[in-house]
Amino acid sequence: MADTVREIERKYEAPDDGRLPDVTGVAGVAEVVDKGVATLDATYYDTVDQRLAADSITLRRRTGGSDAGWHLKLPAGPDARDEIRTPLSETLPAELAALVRSRVRDQALVPLVRLVSERNVRHLVDADGALLAELSADHVTARRLTPEPGDPVEWTEVEAELAPGGDPAFLDALESHLTEAGLRRSAAPSKLARALAETGVASKADKADKAGKAGKEGEKAAELTAGDVVLDYIRAQIAAVVSLDPAVRLDVPDSVHRMRVATRRLRSCFRSYRKVLDRAVTDPIGDELKWLAGELGIDRDREVLTARIEERLAELADELRTGPVSERLSTWSQTSRRGSRERLIGVLDGERHLALLATLDALSATPPLRPAAARPAGDVILTAVLRDYERLAALVTTALAAPPGHDRDITMHDARKKAKRARYAAEAARPALGKPAKAFAGLMTDLQDLLGDHQDSCVARDALRELAEQAHAAGERDFTFGVMYGREEALAARREAELPALWAEVSREEHRAALRP
Template identity: 65%
Template sequence: MADTKREIERKYESDESGLPDLTGVAGVKTVIDKGVASLDAVYYDTADERLAAASITLRRRTGGSDAGWHLKLPVEPGVRDEIREPLSDTVPRALAGLVRSRAREAELVPVVRLRSDRDVRHLVDAQGTLLAEVSVDAVHAERLTEGGGTAQWTEMEVELADDGDPAFLDKVEKRLRKAGVRPSSSASKLARALSETAPKKKQRKTPPAPEEPRTAGDHVLVYIRAQRDAILELDPAVRQDAHDSVHRMRIATRRLRSAFRSYGKVLDRTVTDPIGEELKWLASELGVDRDREVMTERLTSVLAELPRTLVSGPIRTRMRTWAGARRGGSRRRLTGVLDSKRYLALLDTLDALVAEPPLLPDAAGGPAKVIGKAVRKDLGKVSALVEQALATAEPGTDRDVALHEARKKAKRTRYAAEAATPALGDSARTLAKSMKSLTSLLGDHQDSVMVRLTLRELSAVAHAAGESSFTYGVLYGREEQRAAGVEAALPEVWKGIVAEASV
C-alpha cells in the first residue's frame, strides 16, 4: 500500500546569499546543518498538462532520503497530501489510478526534469524535537517536450515537521521577511518550470480572474462548476477509502441533478436529463455500501441504548454478520466503477457541459426573477407533499411514502436555495437552512422506516435459526416511537418554516 504524508510547507523567493540566521525564531534552540543533497526529478503529466492545471504533481525522483515516485494532491493553499511509491521504471499503477479522473484515457508522459542542489537545515527545539526543515534549492529545469527550453533559479522551502503546529511557520516567515525574503510567486517548482520553459508560442499565462456572475445563467453555472469540481477532487479520496469521501461525492452528484431539475428554465433539460440519469447511476454505485453503513450505525446505536436485561440471543453477532455481508471487495468494486468507461465518459460530458452550457433564453434574465421563481416553485412542491403527509389520517405506508417524497423534495429545494444564495442573499440562505433542518427531521423518520424493515428481516433469520427474536421486537417498537415523535413534531416545524420563507 502506498505511503501517504501530509505536507505543510511554504515557498519563498531567494537569491544566492543563502539562508538567513534562524536561531532567533521563537522556539528554535538549534539550527542543524544536514548538508547538501543532489535531487533529480522527472515530472509526468498528460501532453496538455491536465495534472498541472489541477495543481497536481506526479514525479519520479532519485537522490535524497525519499527517492521514489511521489504524487502530490492539493488540500488547501500550502497543504498537500504526498503519496509515495517505490522506484520503478514506469508510473505505478496505484498512482496512475489516483489521477485517472484528470488524465482519463490520455497517456502520462515525462514533461519536465528538475535537478536541484538542496542545502538543508533542521530547526529543533530545546528537547531536540524537529520543528521544521528549511532548504535552499538551486534549481535547473529542463522541458522534455518538443520545443521546450531551460530555466534556473534559487528558492527556499520551509516544511513543517510531522504533527507540528502550523503557527510555527508564521514565526519563521516573520524572520525571513525581516531578512528580505519574500513568498514565492509560484505555487510549486513544477508550476514555475512549466511557465519558464514553455515554447514561446505556448507561454503559460495566468488565467484571468473570473468575472462576477450577473445573469441567472452565470449563477447557475457557478454552482454547476463547483459540483463538477467536487467530483473530480474527491475521486482520489474515494479510491483511497478516505473518511466521508464517498458520502461527499454522492452529495455532489445529487446537487448537480437537483440543479438540472430546479433550473430547467436556465439549462436545456433535453441535454441535462440524460446527464442526470448517469449521475443517478453513479450515486447508486456510491451508495451500495454507504446506505448499509448508515443503517449499521443506526442499529448499533439503538442496540446500545437498550438495558442489558432486554438483550437476548446473539443479536450483536447477527448484526455484525449482516453489516459485513457486502463489505468484502467493496473498495475493489468501487475502484472498478471509477475506472470504467462509463464513469470517465460522464466526466467528459460534465466538462463539455461546463465549457459549452446549453443555455435557454431565461439564462440571460435577472437572477432575482429567474432564480427566485425556480426556488419558489420547488418550495411549493415541498409544501404540497408535507401537507399531504399531515393530512394522512393514520400512520402507515401511505404516510411513510409521503414523508419520504417530501424529504427528497426538501433536499432538492435546499440545493436550489444554496445555488441561489449568492444572488438572493439572506432569504435564500435562510431557506437553505430551514430545508436542511426539515431534511434532517424527515431523514430520521425514513431511517426509522428502513431500520424497521431490516429488523424484520433479521428477526426472521434469527427465528429460523432457533434464536430468540425478543430483542428485535423491542427495537422495532422503539423505532415506531421514534417515527411517531417525528410525525408529532412536524406540524410545528413546518409552521415555522412557512413563516420564515420569503424568497
C-alpha cells in the first residue's frame, strides 16, 4: 500500500566538515534535539535516456533510516515534492510503475546512480515539543551505475525539511539564519541532479536547457513565425497530458479536468491553425484526443454534475426537502464514480493511450508544418483567431433568433464549443498578438461561462428527472427533485435573457480591432 507525503525542503552547500550551524536563535525554536547519525543507501532508477530526470522526477529504492522502501518523488511547486512511498521489496511495486508509465512507456527502468549518505539529524522543536523542521547534514558518496560503473564523487550538504503541515515561512526564517552562518542554497534541485552532473551523466533536461539557451541567444533578432507560436502552445499541452497522468491515477483534485482541458486545447489548436499544421496528420490525432477526452469526461462530468445538484439542494429550505434526497444522490453519484474510476485507470493503462502519447511525441519532434508556418506570426495567427470568431458569431446570432426550447438549447451548446475554441486560439496567439489576445480570450471565457452554465442546467435537469424516477420506483417522495428541476429551468431562462447584453459587449468591433498589429 502506497502512502503519499508532501515534502517541502531546501538544500544548502555545506562545509566539508559537515557541521550543522547553531540554530537555537531562530524564532520559534525552543530546542534542538540530536537524533543521531543514520546511513541511507539509495539506488536511483530511470530509463537509459533519463526520461524521469528530464521532468525532475526521482525513483529510488532506499535502505536505512525510518522510511526504508521505494520512493517516487513528483514535483509539486517551489521547494515541494509529493513523495509516494511503498514498503521495501526487491522489485519495483506495480503502484509506482503505473505512476511513471506515461514517461517511461515501453522503456526499461535501470539502476542509474547509487547514493550513500551519512546523515547527521537534528529536530527543531517548539516550546510544546512539536516538530518544526528536520535539519540534517548529509555526507554523500555518489557512484554512476549506468551506462557503466564510474568513480565515486563526494560532497556534503545541509537539508532543511519542514514538518508535515508546517508553515513554509519557518523555512524562510531558518534560511536567513543558515546563510548568515555561511551556507548558501544549492544550485542542484536534488541529490540525484547533482550526482548526474558530477559523475558525468548529463541529464536529458540539462542538455535540452543548454541547447534551448544557445538557440534563443542566436535567434534574439529573429521574428516569431506562425510555426513557432503554434508549436510552443502544442508542446505545452502535450507536456500537460503527460505530467497529469500520475495525478489522475492518484485522484488529485481537479487533475482529470486539467488533463481533459489539455486534450481539448490540442484538438482546438489543430483545427484553428490548420494553415500551419497539415490536417492529414493532425485530424487522426484529434480523433484519438477526442476519445481520451471522452473517457476522462465520464469521471469529470459526473463530479461536476453531482456538485451542481448538491449546491441546488443546499439552497432549499427544510420544508422543501422530503424523503432521503441526500442518500439517493450519494448512491447515484458513488455508484457511477466507482465504475468510471476503474474504467479510467484501465484506459490510462491501455495500449491505445500509450500509442497516443507516442504519436504526440512524434508530432512534437517532427511537426507536419505547412508553408504558412514559415511566415511571420502576426497575420497568420490573427486570421485564424478572427475565423474562429466569425463561426462563433454565426451560431450566437442563430441562437438569439430561435424561440426558447430544444433547438435554442442545442444551438447555445454549439456556440459554447465555438467560444471555447476561439478562446484557445486567442490563448495560443498571445506571443504574437500580445495583451489584446489575452483580453480577447477573457471575453471568450465570459461568454463560454454563460453558455456553459446554460448547458450544465440542461444536463442537470436530465439528471434530476432520472433521480426522481429512481426515487418514485423505490417508493420515495420525488417532490424535492421536482423543485430543483424547476429552479434549474428558471436559471437557464435567466442565462438566455442575459445573452443579448453580453454578446453586444463581446462582439464590439473595437475588441477585434485591438488584435491587429
